[in-house]
Amino acid sequence: MKRNSVRALTFSALIAALYVALTYVSFALGLSSGAIQFRLSEMLCILVYFTPYATYGLSVGCFLANLLTGCAPLDIIFGTLATFLGALVGSKLKNRFLVPIPTVLSNTLIVPAVIMYCYSNETNLGIYFTNLVGVLIGEAVMAYIAGILLLLALEKKNVFKKFK
DSSP, X not given: OHHHHHHHHHHHHHHHHHHHHHHHHHHHTTOSSSSSOOOGGGGGGGGGGTOTTHHHHHHHHHHHHHHHTTOXXXXXXXXXXXXXXXXXXXXXXXXXXXXXXXXXXXXXXXXXXXXXXXXXXXXXXXXXXXXXXXXXXXXXXXXXXXXXHHHHHHHHTTTTTTTO
């Protein structure tokens, strides 16, 4: 039992570090902010398909990435919450093609309000829906399309056979 705990903790820490690193790459390339955000780290949401321990790594990674890239305090809290909820629900799904959908939905519903409240002087419904479309596009591309491609590559290489 202890060996599995160490493995789970190590795996979670590795995912958190990867999430932060990929977010930094997106940040450096100017992809992680703006009307449509393409956070490379969002493709990691599929890791919950292989093990529910990925939920913790994704959540801690999101928290640290948001903190270290200078996000507003409410963005750090609610962005992490969106990632946690998406990962938690995704970890319960058995169909690999459905696993990224909770992450896409949780971020699409929560993050636009955070963007509007924290980073915009406008607080009308039109701005919320504009942000919603932007987040949906970015999440669909990174969490769903890139995530599924990553999942298929990891399955093909049998990378997580001990976690499954």
